[in-house]
Amino acid sequence: MKITDLIAHPMSAPLERPVWTAHEPFRRAELVLVEIRTDQGIVGLGEVSTGPQSLVCKLLEEMRPLLIGQDPLKLDAIWQRLFSITCPRPGGLGGWDGLPPPLPRNQRPQFMAALAGVDIALWDIAGKHAGLPVFRLLGGTRTEVFTYAVGGFYVEGGPVMACAQELAGFAARGFKAVKLKTGALAPADEVARARAVRAAIGPGVQLMLDMNAPYDVGTCVRFARDVEEFDILWLEEPLHWYLQPSDFATLARSVPIPLAHGEREWHSHAVGVFIDSGAIRYVQFDCTRYGGFSEAMRIGRHAAAKGVMVAPHSAAHIQAHIVSAFGDAAYAAESVGDERMHPIHHRIFRGGATYGGDGMVHLSAEPGFGLDVDWKAVAALRS
Numbered sequence: 001m002k003i004t005d006l007i008a009h010p011m012s013a014p015l016e017r018p019v020w021t022a023h024e025p026f027r028r029a030e031l032v033l034v035e036i037r038t039d040q041g042i043v044g045l046g047e048v049s050t051g052p053q054s055l056v057c058k059l060l061e062e063m064r065p066l067l068i069g070q071d072p073l074k075l076d077a078i079w080q081r082l083f084s085i086t087c088p089r090p091g092g093l094g095g096w097d098g099l100p101p102p103l104p105r106n107q108r109p110q111f112m113a114a115l116a117g118v119d120i121a122l123w124d125i126a127g128k129h130a131g132l133p134v135f136r137l138l139g140g141t142r143t144e145v146f147t148y149a150v151g152g153f154y155v156e157g158g159p160v161m162a163c164a165q166e167l168a169g170f171a172a173r174g175f176k177a178v179k180l181k182t183g184a185l186a187p188a189d190e191v192a193r194a195r196a197v198r199a200a201i202g203p204g205v206q207l208m209l210d211m212n213a214p215y216d217v218g219t220c221v222r223f224a225r226d227v228e229e230f231d232i233l234w235l236e237e238p239l240h241w242y243l244q245p246s247d248f249a250t251l252a253r254s255v256p257i258p259l260a261h262g263e264r265e266w267h268s269h270a271v272g273v274f275i276d277s278g279a280i281r282y283v284q285f286d287c288t289r290y291g292g293f294s295e296a297m298r299i300g301r302h303a304a305a306k307g308v309m310v311a312p313h314s315a316a317h318i319q320a321h322i323v324s325a326f327g328d329a330a331y332a333a334e335s336v337g338d339e340r341m342h343p344i345h346h347r348i349f350r351g352g353a354t355y356g357g358d359g360m361v362h363l364s365a366e367p368g369f370g371l372d373v374d375w376k377a378v379a380a381l382r383s
Helices: 053-067 075-086 105-130 162-172 187-201 217-230 245-254 268-277 292-305 316-329 375-381
Strands: 003-020 025-038 043-048 144-151 177-181 206-210 232-236 259-261 333-336 349-351 360-362 371-373
Touching (some): 025 053, 025 105, 075 292, 105 292, 144 316, 177 187, 268 292
Antiparallel strands (some): 144 360, 349 371
């Protein structure tokens, strides 16, 4: 089997209501669907959830001639060949080794994003070729994967405590765990929001705090001690972006709540340092942002060996396969509690992994990721 084409489909859609995290506003949903075709008629689908889209699509187009004619089942060889473009290499300066010249430093994050879309599509092809869903291809047996719903985004001018009713609504829909966006307001106000959510969801629903890197170590220690009484499962991305694994380790020794991290790291080498430091109990690499499914599996294997729980970030229709593959070494796949927060996924995809209203994502027996695409919707959303 040979690859015959790669097509990128950039899409965007305005959110019904603009929202904020502690770090940034969200006014539009964006996604690049990556389609890889083969000479046997098998088509693989991948996705990229980060941007800027124009650069990601440019890099995908530059990857296209390197992929045509390749065996799509040689996933690791393709991944390593493409990844080598990010580094200086003997004979590579002028493209003399048959690959493009070394990538400019400032394009590395977007290259890792483009690589993610390619790699996910290749895993889809591998599953379809084998006639197996990806989780079965990896030896996974769970067809039901625990999930949690994320919410509590900030709405400008909206009531601060609306998060309590929102997350209680997720619990009413059967979610056994919910995650609250936090960190944008003064710590005392965020403690009040956590208190209100815990009161609204009751003691039987797990509660995590998604912080988006708002604090230094000392402030976070004080905040963690103030929210400890609300039975918090984890503090996610608690520290400023520039702080190091050693700072996370200091925090972990100082607070009773476990830490989660990894969704914004570009590759397994950086995530591995966090795992090895002993700082985090949950690792949240996002294969649709950087590196793809292969890199997520490398991270998962390293985490499982060190006793760190695998908890991939977002895109449950893809990442639930990782959770199934790692069995008891994995915690859950993340779901969007309010479908309006990702209008693209819910317009273009049918089948695959779906939420069953019972706190679980249900994996399909269809080969690959089991996704059918509404191509008319893709065309309508094209950006």
